[in-house]
Amino acid sequence: MLGRYKDVYINKEDFDALVGLGIPYEGFVIGVGYAYLLYDVLEPVQFEHINSSVLSYNNFCVQFATQCIDNSHEAFTLSLGMCQQDLISPIEQVLGSDEGYLIIISQCGEVLRKIKKEGKNIYIKVNRQAFDAIISKFSDTSDYYALLTLGALRNKERHTGYQTLIAEPQTYAIKITGEMREGNSLLGDVTIAFVLNFDDGTSIVLDSFKGVAGGYGNGAPENGDYVTSNYADRGPLSNWYNRGMTHDEIGFSFNLDPQFKTNRSLLRIHPDGNNEGTLGCIGLSGDKNDLIRFRDKLRGYLKLQKGIPTKIYIMNNPNNANWGRKKTPNINE
Incomplete structure (x- = not known):
């Protein structure tokens, strides 16, 4: 194989179209490997009737090229646009899930396969039953790897009876669920989950964090639909420092805007600083590493989406809309 x-x-x-037209190609074939040309010559069969004075190698040897494919592990990996460093460890780890899907974990740790396509990382989810039926006919590893590319999966969908072989991502979302504490109408315990919705109507949780809802003022935010957006640095080194939004020296906030009629405003998701509880916001309860992970992941999602659809459902939530226009206490919580 070529060294370069x-x-x-x-x-x-x-x-395949180039091969069908007899047009030679040298370069990567995404999800397959590296295509190259192998040159050789055809020598004449009989020389009896040819005058030795005019016989030469160039006159009677015909050069031709054979289209070849290198589908080695290295060539396949590079065809996905992965760097040489990625070759040190396996391309992916495949795990079965309880939801009937084959979940593929990338080297970055996400519970989904990361695939390079047109220069961007995207996520896919593979239907286990359809996948197993197809790979049962495979004879070597390179075929198995090739199936894990987006183009190959779509191609299999077109040429087999499996029309739901893969699902591609549609939107990121946040789900905040929990329950009000017994005997407390202001404070609830919640889980904040980052969710990826697929185009087949299914979803998967990418990560989750513990937190509290409310505790002071008007209590927990109402159940309903919100949009999360607008990161702000609220840490001790910022110009907008807020002790109630800072924990373990990590301070930040994201806007939490209700998509329904209410008299609540200025709702945020932020670290739960000072005493336990917030002035009606969602407060994150994790340590420094948890807070950094939450902040960085959500900021990353907001680079891909202008706003993140967010749904809150807290059991026994009094859903205080503050129609009585109760004044929020002036405390740092």
Whole structure:
């Protein structure tokens, strides 16, 4: 195989078309490997009738090229746009899930397969039953790896009876669920989950965090639909420091805007600083590492989406909309 690769990529459908037209190609075929040309010559069969004075190698040897594919582990990996460093460890780890799906874990630790396509990382979810039925006919590892590429999966959908072989991501979302503490109408315990919704109507939890809802003022935010957006640094080194939004020296806030009629405003998701509880916001209860992980992941999602749809459902929530216009106490919580 060639020692150098050309930085050229095409999908398998385009490569098959070139082969069908007899057009040579050298470069990567996404999800397959590296295509190259193997040159050789055809020598003449009989020389009896040829004058030795005119006989030469160049006159009678015909050069030709054979289209070849290197589908080695290295070539396949590079065809996905992965760097050389990724070759040190396995491409992916495949686990079965209780939901009937084959979940593929990337090297970054997300509970989904990361696939390179058109220069961007995207997530896919694979239907286990359909996947198993197809790979049962495979004879080697390279076929198995090739199936895990987005183009190959879509191709399998077109040419088999499995029309739900893969699901692609649609939107990120946040779900905040929990229950009010017994005998306390202001404070609830909640779980804040980052969710990825797929185009087949299913979803998967990417990460989750513990927290509290309310505790002071008008209590926990009402159940309903919100949009989370607008990161702000509220830490001790910022110009907008808020002790009630800072824990373990990590301070920040994200806007939590209700999508229904209410008299509540200025709701936020932030670390639960000072005493336990917030002035009607969602307060994160984790340690420094948890808070950094929450902050950085949510900021990353907001780079992909302008706002994150958020749903709150807290059992026994009094759903105080503050129509009595109760004044929020002036305390740092």
